Amino acid sequence: MLLRYFYDEKLAQASYMVGCQKTGEAIVIDPARNIEPYLKEAEKEGLRISATAETHIHADFVSGTREFAKRLGTTAYLSDEGDASWKYGFASEIDARLVKDGETFKVGNVTLEVMHTPGHTPEHISFVLYDRDQTVPMGIFTGDFVFVGDIGRPDLLEEAAGIQGTTALGAKQMFQSLKRFKQLPDFTQVWPGHGAGSACGKALGAVPTSTVGYEKATNWALQMEDEAAFVKELTTDQPEPPNYFAMMKKVNKEGIVVTTEVDRPRLAEANTVEELVKTMQVVDTRDGKTFGAGHVPGTINIPYNSKFVAWAGWLVDFNQDIAILAATDQLETIQTDLQSIGLDRFVTLIDVEKLSASQLTESYPDWTADKAIAAAEAGDVYVLDVRNKTEWEKSHYEQAHRILLGKLVARHEELPSDQPIAVHCASGVRSRMAVSVLQSLGVKNVINIEGGYAAIEDVLDDSKIATAR
Incomplete structure (x- = not known):
């Protein structure tokens, strides 16, 4: 045997x-x-x-x-x-x-x-x-x-x-x-x-x-x-x-169609990205910090790493076509990865390296934890925690509000429109994806808190730390 x-x-x-x-x-x-x-x-x-x-x-x-x-x-x-x-x-x-x-x-x-x-x-x-x-x-x-x-x-x-x-x-x-x-x-x-x-x-x-x-x-x-x-x-x-x-x-x-019946995504020119954003979901696979420094408005950021598939399952709509910004030699592996969870509507790939600086017109700021908490205490920012329920219940900033990253698309209208939103997760990885999702939904006044809750906890007074247990 x-x-x-x-x-x-x-x-x-x-x-x-x-x-x-x-x-x-x-x-x-x-x-x-x-x-x-x-x-x-x-x-x-x-x-x-x-x-x-x-x-x-x-x-x-x-x-x-x-x-x-x-x-x-x-x-x-x-x-x-x-x-x-x-x-x-x-x-x-x-x-x-x-x-x-x-x-x-x-x-x-x-x-x-x-x-x-x-x-x-x-x-x-x-x-x-x-x-x-x-x-x-x-x-x-x-x-x-x-x-x-x-x-x-x-x-x-x-x-x-x-x-x-x-x-x-x-x-x-x-x-x-x-x-x-x-x-x-x-x-x-x-x-x-x-x-x-x-x-x-x-x-x-x-x-x-x-x-x-x-x-x-x-x-x-x-x-x-x-x-x-x-x-x-x-x-x-x-x-x-x-x-x-x-x-x-x-x-x-x-049942689902066999993979041999799914078309191979087409390669598109970089100058078509702005039009594609109007008709389909566009996912930028660069790392979060690079994306934050400059990206095409309307795109969302899911870095192509070991967590790409899981986060695509959370953030990408199965009922819409998908365009991916990535290296062209990643086309087949990305398609296989997306198909592993049934995301078969990956129809277009654009070489992310061919995007011009003039297209990367949107960005977002990174704030240190102490700057963000000081602003929150002054009532100048709304702090959004995108961690999961278990993390939140263990410990969180008392003034923060929680919406799980994967639920932002469905719940973003709960967020205030009259003040900046400072976003954090545990370490700073998920919050960057969250900021990208919010920007793509039209919530533009957003900030990423560097270091996440780990950094926030270091600057918080104990009286400002809450639990839900």
């Missing part, structure tokens, strides 16, 4: 390929939409990918199950658990095998057993792996059920998908699912669907794999025996889910 681990650091998403070297068959568990890495690995190992399996309808990336099935004719093993709301709408279009708790299926001489593990979502299943015909499990693919050091959050259906009343029920289901998990042999390896940085839990570890025994000994969720206390802990202090999670639930349930 062969086992390969694939990890997308931009989405903190893990997937796995299991191969039977005797028969040459392989299966991919929770594949990403970009299937090329799996195909290359299979070719290198002399394997043919004949099947995929999904632990649940994902909310944080576009699944590659339909991509595999439409392009290669692979069989898809999909959950048949949960009620009618949690059935795969695209299953009838492909060779899908709907599976329930306790069922098994084989890929070559490798056996996978389905374990229904609801809690994160109602239809969630895990796959217990057996090599050959052995009765002793080698490991379990847990998806968003059990992570290293944490477990899947139960509130996404309510917070991101708007399905009311599901959080408490999901937490109770998770408690029961964990009881089953703890019955597996301690040596059973645990292969989760995410690592540190994912919004699918609140304290995921950075180590890629674990064992049942280790999680029983160290994972907070497996230590708790009182259901009510467990439910309270699990549903407290979860991070705010990105805007795009609701869209991911939709496309992964109903």
Whole structure:
């Protein structure tokens, strides 16, 4: 048997390929939409990918199950658990095998057993792996059920998908699912669907794999025996889910076009940017400080780094065309990145290096923390905190007002129009994106506070620091 681990650091998403070297068959568990890495690995190992399996309808990336099935004719093993709301709408279009708790299926001489593990979502299943015909499990693919050091959050259906009343029920289901998990042999390896940085839990570890025994000994969720206390802990202090999670639930349930049917973005001349801003979203991928010194009015700033995909999911509208200002040799990687969360309307790329100084007519000032706080105390500026809820509740400037960066587009009209707005995050990275978003929405009198709340805290008197706990 062969086992390969694939990890997308931009989405903190893990997937796995299991191969039977005797028969040459392989299966991919929770594949990403970009299937090329799996195909290359299979070719290198002399394997043919004949099947995929999904632990649940994902909310944080576009699944590659339909991509595999439409392009290669692979069989898809999909959950048949949960009620009618949690059935795969695209299953009838492909060779899908709907599976329930306790069922098994084989890929070559490798056996996978389905374990229904609801809690994160109602239809969630895990796959217990057996090599050959052995009765002793080698490991379990847990998806968003059990992570290293944490477990899947139960509130996404309510917070991101708007399905009311599901959080408490999901937490109770998770408690029961964990009881089953703890019955597996301690040596059973645990292969989760995410690592540190994912919004699918609140304290995921950075180590890629674990064992049942280790999680029983160290994972907070497996230590708790009182259901009510467990439910309270699990549903407290979860991070705010990105805007795009609701869209991911939709496309992964109903299906999305295969990437080979999406047009390649066209290259446009730099002198067209001002016109493009009038008709589509234009994203400038330069670093925040460079953008702040001069940019095209109407553009927003999402630096092209490891967080680009996540912030694009927060800030870019799925229903509008997208133009990107970046180096031309980044076109294919940016398109792949955007497609990983279903942003298929990337239609234009402009070489950012060819923009002229005469086009970069808008900027914003950077203020030190002491200057900003002095102005705030004098009533001369409105301080906007764009950090998440957990950061805010831990500690914040008493005169600040909070709107999460990802919610600025929807809530910017709450901001005052009669005074400057000084924006901060934790360190100064998110606030620069926030300022760009506000400027693009017509809120022009904005300031970035350098160093973020870390710098602000250094100059604040203790009496000016508040908590929400």
